[in-house]
Structures are given as structure tokens and as C-alpha cells.
Amino acid sequence: xxxxxxxxxxxxxxxxxxxxxxxxxxxxxxxxxxxxxxxxxxxxxxxxxxxxxxxxxxxxxxxxxxxxxxxxxxxxxxxxxxxxxxxxxxxxxxxxxxxxxxxxxxxxxxxxxxxxxxxxxxxxxxxxxxxxxxxxxxxxxxxxxxxxxxxxxxxxxxxxxxxxxxxxxxxxxxxxxxxxxxxxxxxxxxxxxxxxxxxxxxxxxxxxxxxxxxxxxxxxxxxxxxxxxxxxxxxxxxxxxxxxxxxxxxxxxxxxxxxxxxxxxxxxxxxxxxxxxxxxxx
Amino acid sequence: xxxxxxxxxxxxxxxxxxxxxxxxxxxxxxxxxxxxxxxxxxxxxxxxxxxxxxxxxxxxxxxxxxxxxxxxxxxxxxxxxxxxxxxxxxxxxxxxxxxxxxxxxxxxxxxxxxxxxxxxxxxxxxxxxxxxxxxxxxxxxxxxxxxxxxxxxxxxxxxxxxxxxxxxxxxxxxxxxxxxxxxxxxxxxxxxxxxxxxxxxxxxxxxxxxxxxxxxxxxxxxxxxxxxxxxxxxxxxxxxxxxxxxxxxxxxxxxxxxxxxxxxxxxxxxxxxxxxxxxxxxxxxxxxxxx
Numbered sequence: 294x295x296x297x298x299x300x301x302x303x304x305x306x307x308x309x310x311x312x313x314x315x316x317x318x319x320x321x322x323x324x325x326x327x328x329x330x331x332x333x334x335x336x337x338x339x340x341x342x343x344x345x346x347x348x349x350x351x352x353x354x355x356x357x358x359x360x361x362x363x364x365x366x367x368x369x370x371x372x373x374x375x376x377x378x379x380x381x382x383x384x385x386x387x388x389x390x391x392x393x394x395x396x397x398x399x400x401x402x403x404x405x406x407x408x409x410x411x412x413x414x415x416x417x418x419x420x421x422x423x424x425x426x427x428x429x430x431x432x433x434x435x436x437x438x439x440x441x442x443x444x445x446x447x448x449x450x451x452x453x454x455x456x457x458x459x460x461x462x463x464x465x466x467x468x469x470x471x472x473x474x475x476x477x478x479x480x481x482x483x484x485x486x487x488x489x490x491x492x493x494x495x496x497x498x499x500x501x502x503x504x505x506x507x508x509x510x511x512x513x514x515x516x517x518x519x520x521x522x523x524x525x526x527x528x529x530x531x532x533x534x535x536x537x538x539x540x541x542x543x544x545x546x547x548x549x550x551x552x553x554x555x556x557x558x559x560x561x562x563x564x565x566x567x568x569x570x571x572x573x574x575x
Numbered sequence: 576x577x578x579x580x581x582x583x584x585x586x587x588x589x590x591x592x593x594x595x596x597x598x599x600x601x602x603x604x605x606x607x608x609x610x611x612x613x614x615x616x617x618x619x620x621x622x623x624x625x626x627x628x629x630x631x632x633x634x635x636x637x638x639x640x641x642x643x644x645x646x647x648x649x650x651x652x653x654x655x656x657x658x659x660x661x662x663x664x665x666x667x668x669x670x671x672x673x674x675x676x677x678x679x680x681x682x683x684x685x686x687x688x689x690x691x692x693x694x695x696x697x698x699x700x701x702x703x704x705x706x707x708x709x710x711x712x713x714x715x716x717x718x719x720x721x722x723x724x725x726x727x728x729x730x731x732x733x734x735x736x737x738x739x740x741x742x743x744x745x746x747x748x749x750x751x752x753x754x755x756x757x758x759x760x761x762x763x764x765x766x767x768x769x770x771x772x773x774x775x776x777x778x779x780x781x782x783x784x785x786x787x788x789x790x791x792x793x794x795x796x797x798x799x800x801x802x803x804x805x806x807x808x809x810x811x812x813x814x815x816x817x818x819x820x821x822x823x824x825x826x827x828x829x830x831x832x833x834x835x836x837x838x839x840x841x842x843x844x845x846x847x848x849x850x851x852x853x854x855x856x857x858x859x860x861x862x863x864x865x866x
Binding site for chain 1: 592593594595596598599600602603604606607609610611612613614615617622624665668669672677678679680682683686687689690692693694695696697698699700701702703704705709710711714715717720737738741744745794795798799801802803804805809819822823826837838841842844845848849852
């Protein structure tokens, strides 16, 4: 049986290498183009390195577009996280009439094409003269609520209210319990929720395009316009990398908090089953 | 639970009141019901951009008569079915590879984790740089201009499908790893001790355990692919267009009379998504009943 086992383990290593390549290879041309001043067609590698693409991207306003995207994503995260957490807590511990239906409604934005919703709302947003940025933020908050609610729901399912009751018994005020017991206990999940909501705001293309009508220039708007426009691959690559870099840095920054373990009363929460229960209407 | 020290104080549920769902529920209902209600009324001619209301199915008839709807349906469903199937197969393989903790497992995990937060628009841009006829793949294969297959903007929609399959497989992989973390290792060991071959363990233990996670991720990525715009717009071809691109083109047309047709396409896309979600939840219920 020896050769068979050797064959199998080699097959496994090759398979894993293939999977790494599957995920990594699409990102390679983007990384190569960032510092390519010249890269004429048949050459496999750039023929002249430099920062022309970066300078060009700066002249095309990449900095202010990034600022606008950061603002949009930060607002979406700051609004969608607390309201998602509040809803999840109420669904887990409070008495919510028609709780399952409420849960299905809060998760529904994942399943509904956002372009359809925006095309419908557009007529109202125009007639009521809602500022574009406000309209975009509201719709993206709703788009982020499924993620924040779901992550917090899983967290509260494993959350032991006993800690909070204990603190109350020992004489802590509700405020003190919230900020010194409750929030610290669910902080890892809150951080993940905020990150996912940030990502919804940061990556959006179609909502900003349809509501903003091209007037709100976020980083994805600029990237889209550049990709179809001049055909300058290096500028496209610079903008694309910036678009990935920000979430990746943020993800790295929250990792210490994310990894902090949460004391739970049910030792094992079955995440997929919880997901199934949340998504599937029984 | 009555508070004996303060008999007149309202008893407070330990975790807070149920009405705390409202800050999330109210905007969600307003946006979803408002958006979909308005899109439906516009498609039925009840809310014309200009002129008098003209109720009826005219918009649906017109967009169907133009022959665009049928081909858009075929393109959209084709892309969504193929890319979701690829994402499920590759994502499951990646998830199992990460979970097994062999040589290279950590590298697969890191590569998938990097792919997850990449916006689809960036994915489309870099897939273009990889698969276009002057892209990296054409350079690596040394193909002379004009001989490289039209992955981008060609009739096969290969670049669009590759982008969705790539991004969504990372999502599937992460969920698969999370759902196997708790119990799969024990079951797998027990299966091995009882003499089941790796293939038998995969078919009879791992895949049934994974079924709920795969149904959920498959449904989410199918519906996402169906409703997504930017990838097909950047990497696809001008005609025929998928539903989202067709709707956008009708919506932004200078001819305001075709606006209701845009709403009709949007309503049809939403209806398909709803049907897929219902099928997904029915499959989910069955997979849980089988346990």
C-alpha cells in the first residue's frame, strides 16, 4: 500500500498548490501593473518600473475619492452595527412578536437585487430632494443590516446573561453593566460586524452609481470609470490595489480583538446550523 | 419576575425589550417594501415619469417583444448557474483542504482569506488584466495577437464566470471551514476507525454534514450573481446583456418612455431571486430533516 499512500499525498499537495494558485493568480497582474511604467504586449514582465501610475492616479483625484469612500463606509459601519446588535439582542433575549418573520425580514436584503430596490426608490429620492449621499448611506445601511444582525445573533446565542445579572446584583448601574460587562463580552463579534458593514459601504458600486447619478465619486466609481476609459492599466492597478489595501489593513488591525475568545455558557455553538436556522424560514 | 424591593417598578426582561428590533426593522422594511413596491408599480405603468398613468403589462410586453428579455434571462441564469456550481465545488475542496491541516493547508487558508474582502469590481478589473487578449495569460502563453480566445467580452462569458467563481469560492471555503470546525473531525476519525475509506467518509459523513452550509452559500452566491452589475458590465459583451445590465441601460436611457421596461426587468430579476431563495430554504429543510 506504500506507493498508493505516496501517490495520494503527492496528489494532495498538488491539489493544495492548485487551490493556492486559484486564489492568488488573479491578483498577480494587478500587483505587477502597479509599478509598471512600461509593459508592452509580448513581454511577460514590465520593461520599465516606476511610479507613473501612482502619480496619474493622484492627478485623477484618487485621494479625495478614497476619503469619500472611507466616510461612506465608516458611517455605514457606525450606524448598521449598533442597530444590528440591538435587533439581535432583542431577538435572542427579548420578547419580539413574530420573531421568526422579523428575522427573515432583516436578512432579506441579502436575497434581493439592490439595483431593483434602488430603481424603485430613485423616483421618491428625486421628488423628495433627498441629498444623494444620504440616500446612498440609508440604502447601504439596510444592505449591511443582515450581516451585522446575523453575526451578533450568533454571538448572543452564546452570550451568558448571568454576567450582567451578577453585576446588577452587585449594585452596578445599567449604564455600567452595558459598557463594562455587556459590550466587552461581545466586542469580538461587534468588531466583525463593523468590519462587514464597512465592507458593504466600501465595495458598493451600483447603489452609488444609480442614486448618485455619477455625482458621488467614491473609489469604486473612479476605478470603474478608469477601467472602461483611457486603457491605462497602471492607473487601474493602483486604484484597484488601494481598493483592496484599506479593508485588508483594517482586517489586520481588528485581528487581535477578533481572536479574543468569548466566554460562553453553551460550549459549542453550531454555526452552520445557526445559519441554517436563521436563513431558512421554518 | 417581580422586583420585591420596588413593587411598583415595571419588571424588565433581563436582556432588554423586544422593541429594540425597530431601529433595524423600520429602515429595512421602508427600503425593501418601498423600493420593490415602487419598482412594481412603475413596471405596471402606475407611476410614469411623465404623463398620465397607464396601468397594464405594456412594459413587460415591450421588453419581451424587443427580444432582449429572453436572451438576458438565458445569459443571467447561465452565468449564475455555472459560476455558483464552480464556486461550490472549488470552495468545498478548499475548505476541506484547509480543515485537514496537512502541508500547505495554511497557505490555502491565507489565500482564501485574502480573496474574501476583495470587492467584485476589483476582481473584475484584475480578471481583465489577467484574461484579456493583451493580458498576463496571453503574454505567458506567447500567443500572437488575434489568436488568444476572447475570454473578456466573448460569447463564452468566461471572464465573468471566472470572476464570480473565484470570489464566491473563497466565501464558500470560509463558511465550510467554520461549519466543519466543531464536529467533523470526530466523525471523520470515528469513520476511519470503523474502516471507511476516505471516499466513503467524504460521501457519507462530510458532505451530509456540510449540506446546510452548501445550500445556504450556494443560494446566497447565486442570488448575488444574478443581481450584480459591475462584473458583467466590465468583462461581458455588449449584446446580449444579462438582466442587471439590460435594466441599467434601459433605466439610464435618454428615452424616458423605456423607464417602465427597466422596472419590469428589475421586477423579473427580483422574482427569480425570490424563487431561488424559496427553493434554497426548501432544500435546507429537507437536508435538516434527513439528519
